[in-house]
Amino acid sequence: xxxxxxxxxxxxxxxxxxxxxxxxxxxxxxxxxxxxxxxxxxxxxxxxxxxxxxxxxxxxxxxxxxxxxxxxxxxxx
Numbered sequence: 215x216x217x218x219x220x221x222x223x224x225x226x227x228x229x230x231x232x233x234x235x236x237x238x239x240x241x242x243x244x245x246x247x248x249x250x251x252x253x254x255x256x257x258x259x260x261x262x263x264x265x266x267x268x269x270x271x272x273x274x275x276x277x278x279x280x281x282x283x284x285x286x287x288x289x290x291x
Contacts, residue, residue: 218258218265219280220273223251233259236277 221233221242229244231251244251247264251257256273257264268276 218260220256220268220276221259221264222273223253223255223257226251226253231257231264233257233264235259236281 219235221235223231224234224239225232226244231242231244232239233242242257242259243263245263247257247267249267251264251267256268256270258266258268
């Protein structure tokens with residue numbers, strides 16, 4: 215089982231990209247991504263690699279769900 219988090223590409227430099235996910239930025243590899251991406255696209259990221267391009271609406275829905283689950287867990291503490 216893998217957990218891949220949808221992330222927005224904010225900069226591309228050759229085979230690496232800077233992504234933003236919920237305000238956190240990091241560098242990832244585009245090396246194994248089969249499709250072309252552009253700044254503003256969303257990708258699923260696992261272990262530092264973009265593994266799949268995803269539609270913006272699906273990415274936003276997933277991020278909202280992740281945020282909701284995290285908030286519920288925090289509230290239960």
